[in-house]
Amino acid sequence: MGFQGGRGWGPQSQQSGRSGYAGGRGPQRGGVAPQQQYTVPTEYQGRGRGGGAPPQQPPAAAAAYESGSRGRARVGGGRGVEPVSSGGPPSKPLSSDLHQATQASYAAGGTPHRVPSEASSSRQAAESLTQQLQKVSIQQEVPPSQAIQPVAPSSKSMRFPLRPGKGVTGKKCIVKANHFFAELPDKDLHQYDVSINPEVTSRGVNRAVMEQLVKLYRESHLGKRLPAYDGRKSLYTAGPLPFISKEFMITLIDEDDGTGAPRREREFKVVIKLAARADLHHLGLFLQGRQADAPQEALQVLDIVLRELPTTRYCPVGRSFYSPDLGRRQPLGEGLESWRGFYQSIRPTQMGLSLNIDMSSTAFIEPLPVIDFVTQLLNRDVSSRPLSDADRVKIKKALRGVKVEVTHRGNMRRKYRISGLTSQATRELTFPVDDRGTMKSVVEYFYETYGFVIQHSQWPCLQVGNQQRPNYLPMEVCKIVEGQRYSKRLNERQITALLKVTCQRPHERELDIMQTVHHNAYHEDPYAKEFGIKISEKLASVEARILPAPWLKYHDTGREKDCLPQVGQWNMMNKKMVNGGTVNNWICINFSRGVQESVARGFCQELAQMCYISGMAFNPEPVLPPITARPDQVERVLKTRFHDAMTKLQPQGKELDLLIVILPDNNGSLYGDLKRICETDLGLVSQCCLHKHVYRMSKQYLANVALKINVKVGGRNTVLVDAISRRIPLVSDRPTIIFGADVTHPHPGEDSSPSIAAVVASQDWPEITKYAGLVCAQAHRQELIQDLYKTWQDPVRGTVSGGMIKELLISFRRATGQKPQRIIFYRYCRILLLLSHLLCHA
Numbered sequence: 008m009g010f011q012g013g014r015g016w017g018p019q020s021q022q023s024g025r026s027g028y029a030g031g032r033g034p035q036r037g038g039v040a041p042q043q044q045y046t047v048p049t050e051y052q053g054r055g056r057g058g059g060a061p062p063q064q065p066p067a068a069a070a071a072y073e074s075g076s077r078g079r080a081r082v083g084g085g086r087g088v089e090p091v092s093s094g095g096p097p098s099k100p101l102s103s104d105l106h107q108a109t110q111a112s113y114a115a116g117g118t119p120h121r122v123p124s125e126a127s128s129s130r131q132a133a134e135s136l137t138q139q140l141q142k143v144s145i146q147q148e149v150p151p152s153q154a155i156q157p158v159a160p161s162s163k164s165m166r167f168p169l170r171p172g173k174g175v176t177g178k179k180c181i182v183k184a185n186h187f188f189a190e191l192p193d194k195d196l197h198q199y200d201v202s203i204n205p206e207v208t209s210r211g212v213n214r215a216v217m218e219q220l221v222k223l224y225r226e227s228h229l230g231k232r233l234p235a236y237d238g239r240k241s242l243y244t245a246g247p248l249p250f251i252s253k254e255f256m257i258t259l260i261d262e263d264d265g266t267g268a269p270r271r272e273r274e275f276k277v278v279i280k281l282a283a284r285a286d287l288h289h290l291g292l293f294l295q296g297r298q299a300d301a302p303q304e305a306l307q308v309l310d311i312v313l314r315e316l317p318t319t320r321y322c323p324v325g326r327s328f329y330s331p332d333l334g335r336r337q338p339l340g341e342g343l344e345s346w347r348g349f350y351q352s353i354r355p356t357q358m359g360l361s362l363n364i365d366m367s368s369t370a371f372i373e374p375l376p377v378i379d380f381v382t383q384l385l386n387r388d389v390s391s392r393p394l395s396d397a398d399r400v401k402i403k404k405a406l407r408g409v410k411v412e413v414t415h416r417g418n419m420r421r422k423y424r425i426s427g428l429t430s431q432a433t434r435e436l437t438f439p440v441d442d443r444g445t446m447k448s449v450v451e452y453f454y455e456t457y458g459f460v461i462q463h464s465q466w467p468c469l470q471v472g473n474q475q476r477p478n479y480l481p482m483e484v485c486k487i488v489e490g491q492r493y494s495k496r497l498n499e500r501q502i503t504a505l506l507k508v509t510c511q512r513p514h515e516r517e518l519d520i521m522q523t524v525h526h527n528a529y530h531e532d533p534y535a536k537e538f539g540i541k542i543s544e545k546l547a548s549v550e551a552r553i554l555p556a557p558w559l560k561y562h563d564t565g566r567e568k569d570c571l572p573q574v575g576q577w578n579m580m581n582k583k584m585v586n587g588g589t590v591n592n593w594i595c596i597n598f599s600r601g602v603q604e605s606v607a608r609g610f611c612q613e614l615a616q617m618c619y620i621s622g623m624a625f626n627p628e629p630v631l632p633p634i635t636a637r638p639d640q641v642e643r644v645l646k647t648r649f650h651d652a653m654t655k656l657q658p659q660g661k662e663l664d665l666l667i668v669i670l671p672d673n674n675g676s677l678y679g680d681l682k683r684i685c686e687t688d689l690g691l692v693s694q695c696c697l698h699k700h701v702y703r704m705s706k707q708y709l710a711n712v713a714l715k716i717n718v719k720v721g722g723r724n725t726v727l728v729d730a731i732s733r734r735i736p737l738v739s740d741r742p743t744i745i746f747g748a749d750v751t752h753p754h755p756g757e758d759s760s761p762s763i764a765a766v767v768a769s770q771d772w773p774e775i776t777k778y779a780g781l782v783c784a785q786a787h788r789q790e791l792i793q794d795l796y797k798t799w800q801d802p803v804r805g806t807v808s809g810g811m812i813k814e815l816l817i818s819f820r821r822a823t824g825q826k827p828q829r830i831i832f833y834r835y836c837r838i839l840l841l842l843s844h845l846l847c848h849a
Contacts (some may be wrong), residue, residue, distance in 0.1 A: 177552035185520050186361040186547040189309075189353065191294070192245070192539035196285035196308055199234075199242040204276045210238035212259070214318070216275050217242070219257050228253065233537040235312040242279060243308050245538045252280040294359055301355050309353045313362065313542075315534040317351070317527065322490050326350055327367050329492075333523065337368075337508045339501045342380040342405070343493050344373045345508045349523045358549070362529075362542050366519050368508045370497060372409060374489035377482040378463065380406075393465060403428045404495075411469065411485040415459045422488060423471035423480065433481050434464035449479050459484065500673055517546065558728035561585055562622055569728060579710050583622035588722030590618065590625045593665040594652050595633035596644060598677060599698040602669055607633040610701045611667060617709040623717055630655060630663065638677045645684050649691060664720060666693040669701055692719045726774045733773055737831065744819050744827035745769040746812070747778075748795070748834050752788050761785060764792040768815035770822045779818050781811045 203216055217236045225231060230249040234242045254276060261271040290305040292298035314323075321328035327350045334347030345368045354363045373380065382389050384405055385398055394402070407427060412420040429436060437446040449468060453459045461481050468479040497505065511519070529535055529542035556572045565583035597607045611633060618625040630652045636644040645666075652663050668681060678695060685693040694716050700708050714724050733739035747767045753760035761784035769775045783794045796810040820826055 174552055177554040180551055180553055181548050182551045183517065183546040184549045185365050185517075186354070186356065186358070186363050187524060187545070188358070188543040188547060189360045189362050190539075190541040191287060191291055191360055192309075194245040194287070194539045195247070196287060196305075196538070197244045197247050198282045198285050198304075198308070199244070199248065200280045200282045201236070201240055201242050202278045202280075204278075213238050215259055216257050216277060219259065220255055220277055223257075224255065228255075233533060235308075235315050235534055235538070237311050238318075241282075241311075243285065243311060248279070248281075250279075252278065254278050290355070290360075294355055306353055306355065309360075309538075309540060312534050312538045312540060313351065313353060313529070313532070316532050321348070322346070322371075322492065324348070324369060324492055326352060327369070329367075329369060329371070331489075333526070334519070337504065338373070339370055339497070339504045340383070341386070341498070341501065342373050342375060342383040343370045343497075343501060345369065345505055346371050347508075347519075349520075358547060361547060364520055364524060366509075366511070366516060366523070368505060370493040370501065370505065372487055372491045372493050374487050376414070377406070377411060377469065377485040377487060380487060381482065389466075390463070394467070399428060399467065406469070410488040410491060411471075411480070412488050413480065413484050414486050415453070415457050415484040423469075423478070423485075425469050425471055426477075427470045428467045429470055429479060431467065432465050433461055433468050433479075436468055436479055438479065449481065453481065453484070499676065499678065521546070559725045560728050560731055561725055562587070565622070570725075579621060579714070584714075584717050584722055584724050585622075585726050586723040587622035587624060588717045588720035590623065590664045590716070590720055592626065592630050592652070592656055592661055592663050593667060594629050594631050594648060594663065595667040595669070596648055597633055597635045597669040598638050598641065598674070599669050599671040599701070600635075601671070601698055602635075602701055604633060604635055606701065607635070607669055610669070610696070610704055613704055614667070614696075614709055614712060617706070618713045618716060621710065621713045621717070623713065623720075623722065638671070638674065641677060641680050642684055645681065645689065649689050663691060665716065666691050668693055668695045670695050670697055672698050694719065723774075723776050726776050730774045730776070735773070735775075737829070738775060739773050741828040742772050742823065742825045743769075743775070743829040743831060744772070744816070745775055746815070746830065746832040748792055748832070750785075750790055750792060759787060761787055762789055764794065764811075766792065766795070766811045766815065768819060770819055772819075772823050772825070772827075777822075779815060781814060783811065 201217070203213055207213060214236065217234075221229065221234065225233065228249070230246075232244045232246060232248060234244045236242050255278075257275045257277055259273045259275065261273075285305055285308045286302065287305050289298055289300075289302045293301050317323070317328045321330040321333075323329075327348045329346040329348030331346055333349065337345045339345055348367050348369065350363075350365045350367050352363050354361055373383075375383070378389070381402055384402065406425045408424060410422055410424050412422045414420070433449055436449040438449070438452075439445065440447045440452075450461050450464055453461055461483065463481070463483055466482055468481055469485060470477050471480055472478040524542075524544055529540075530544075535542065556575075559570045559572070559577070561568055561570065562583035562585050566581035570577050570582065595607060595611050597604070611629065612627065615625050615627045619627070631648070634644075634648065649663065649666075656663060666685060670677060670681075681693065681695065685691045694712065696712065717724055727735070729735050730739065737743065738745070745768065749765055751763045751765070753762065763782055764785055765780060765782045767778045767780040769777065770779050771777045785793045792811070794811050796808070796812055798806055798808045801807045816827065
């Protein structure tokens with residue numbers, strides 16, 4: 008969802024997607040569906056955070072995946088169907104229906120109920136669910152007859168709330184999950200502390216040291232054990248090593264740099280010391296439902312073991328592995344390309360231990376000659392004119408820290424890391440060649456020494472090495488080394504290209520996941536064999552339910568007063584918004600050079616008419632005529648036009664309700680800049696529309712935009728019939744507020760930017776359709792939301808409490824006239840707090 012001005016008190020409609028381009032950024036979530044004149048599917052497969060169309064084929068043959076549980080640091084799919092393990096009933100093993108389902112268990116399909124009056128079965132199911140969930144309290148007490156094993160929880164253990172029961176609503180079916188069952192090993196696992204001196208920060212160097220140690224001493228000093236190493240301080244073995252503590256001396260020899268000079272040797276002292284035994288017994292108890300805490304240490308050992316082989320085969324990035332061999336590379340523009348990869352993690356589930364695998368993609372720097380990279384980066388013929396200062400800055404930012412290899416010495420491919428660019432052109436650079444201070448130009452040196460004629464002598468040289476002893480390399484003799492991940496921010500076009508790569512239908516993703524599993528060949532993994540871990544090669548089959556679609560209520564003046572979505576989609580034909588918003592005063596700014604002012608005026612008129620037809624009060628005439636402006640003047644134009652409009656409106660005591668913006672299809676940072684200015688400087692609601700949609704002007708698109716505008720200006724598109732009829736379990740029986748919270752972290756490579764925490768809460772009851780949102784900046788990469796609740800000392804009032812939760816509770820009371828008696832709190836799409844009877848002092 009989007010926020011305006013940092014505190015968006017507007018409603019959130021079930022039909023509107025995230026704020027942003029209206030219909031211009033892929034399919035719309037919800038909204039108008041393509042049927043007759045102007046309809047589109049309201050959900051779509053393969054993208055979004057929790058969205059996804061119901062299966063278009065029988066559910067028994069469908070592959071269902073959760074499309075993005077957390078994964079903000081990478082682009083790709085989510086973590087699959089991931090049952091949260093609560094330990095099950097404490098005193099008995101998991102029932103058979105929590106294990107892998109069989110394909111023949113249930114008949115797929117089922118039709119939803121037809122009219123609101125036929126909801127008796129739905130009402131019974133809701134009452135049953137209410138009875139089950141009302142047994143849950145915040146303090147989950149377990150009767151003595153269900154005693155859990157008295158095991159002290161570890162420092163890293165997780166305690167899940169016990170599941171009160173299983174769902175009974177909807178039709179049973181079978182879905183596939185991207186989980187692969189794993190057998191719990193019957194091994195005596197040992198953990199050892201590892202210290203390597205001199206200390207290095209690179210995991211790669213640490214791994215090279217340990218790889219050499221295992222190679223030299225496995226058969227002798229390590230008792231033929233094949234250990235798993237985490238790259239830092241811990242080593243794990245399947246059985247004890249023949250010592251408690253031992254010291255090793257390991258020598259690493261640098262790779263041949265092609266110069267013929269002696270290779271550098273580095274000596275390391277490695278001390279391996281017994282730390283603890285990793286206990287798998289408690290993990291087994293947890294999987295059987297006889298222990299409430301998931302022992303994270305044991306899971307971590309298994310995870311490290313299964314990551315050992317992929318770490319040597321592929322390029323590890325976070326919890327994922329990437330390789331050009333895992334799929335076709337895709338160009339992203341400006342010298343970047345996408346590599347396919349996979350995520351893997353060992354997970355405890357109610358079905359048992361499983362390996363979760365999903366596909367992902369991320370950006371790498373193309374292994375191009377540096378000249379070609381710079382040509383792509385600047386997107387022009389670099390020989391046509393000299394580099395500007397802006398060009399030099401852009402090149403320096405893009406290449407700093409990148410590793411290159413020289414190409415002018417045949418097979419001698421020595422590698423260097425770029426530290427910067429020279430301030431002078433190559434033809435102006437000289438350096439001393441002897442102790443007497445004799446100077447020679449770079450151009451002369453390369454010709455005399457290598458017979459190489461520098462063509463781009465007007466360009467700067469790459470600077471490698473340190474500032475005290477800089478080395479100069481002409482760009483045309485350098486090639487970027489393959490396999491370097493690009494960790495800086497991607498631009499809009501690159502993000503769009505990457506999303507196209509990762510967007511897959513479930514069947515395609517299933518095939519890729521299965522191919523990855525076969526490629527990894529876990530049954531042949533020497534580390535998995537050493538530790539006795541066996542991974543199934545079949546996707547887990549999980550019992551699921553197709554819930555009946557909810558009836559939607561629209562305005563009574565429309566020809567259709569309610570609607571039942573079919574196959575996850577519906578349309579706005581013959582319907583009116585249940586609460587139409589008001590737009591009395593609006594303006595339009597066109598930033599697309601290809602859209603004439605007459606076309607912009609015609610588009611705005613059609614959009615205003617669609618908003619009116621859909622149920623809004625929308626003035627057909629703007630405050631000021633539409634104007635055309637240059638994208639590089641976005642801030643000046645926005646503020647000037649806003650000032651001109653307010654000069655006309657303020658004497659009448661009126662406000663500007665809406666800004667309609669027409670953007671070029673490829674607009675770079677324009678969209679982000681525009682939203683920032685509107686929402687933080689002007690406090691103005693804006694709706695962006697792309698050039699291509701303005702010219703097409705389809706009814707389908709205009710209806711979708713109308714739905715988005717209505718929500719932004721305070722209207723509601725639809726409400727649930729069950730909400731009006733007070734039939735929603737745990738919501739309808741007493742005043743209830745629903746919270747949602749999440750934290751977004753900076754892009755990898757940004758080490759100083761704050762993390763952004765967002766909390767939303769419902770502001771209407773019993774409809775639970777409108778949501779207010781608050782955002783706050785907090786410490787870099789801090790996961791805990793620091794402003795949920797806070798206290799401070801006031802010189803007059805003493806200790807004062809407040810925070811985001813309190814603000815939203817006060818807002819709820821003002822909006823509804825009631826204090827909430829129940830809180831439902833969602834965090835990362837997981838219910839953390841349920842049935843909290845609130846003593847509200849707001």
